[in-house]
Amino acid sequence: MSHFMMDCYFPDVTKPGGLACDSLPIKALNEDDAIEEAKRIAIWKKPVRFDVRSVSRGGDKMIFAS
DSSP: OEEEEEEEEEEOTTSGGGEEEEEEEEEESSHHHHHHHHHHHHHHHOOSEEEEEEEOTTOOEEEEEO
């Protein structure tokens, strides 16, 4: 099982750029499953946009941006 993070961006006028970020862990078997899970989460969290990244000791890798 790989580890993935979903970064959700929401409007926030007090932050530079006008967006606040909320990161959520996603456990999935592969990148496609992680992206599908993030899309399901986005339906009920309703972020302005979201990114999915793979997390590893060697560094994070962006795998999806809405």
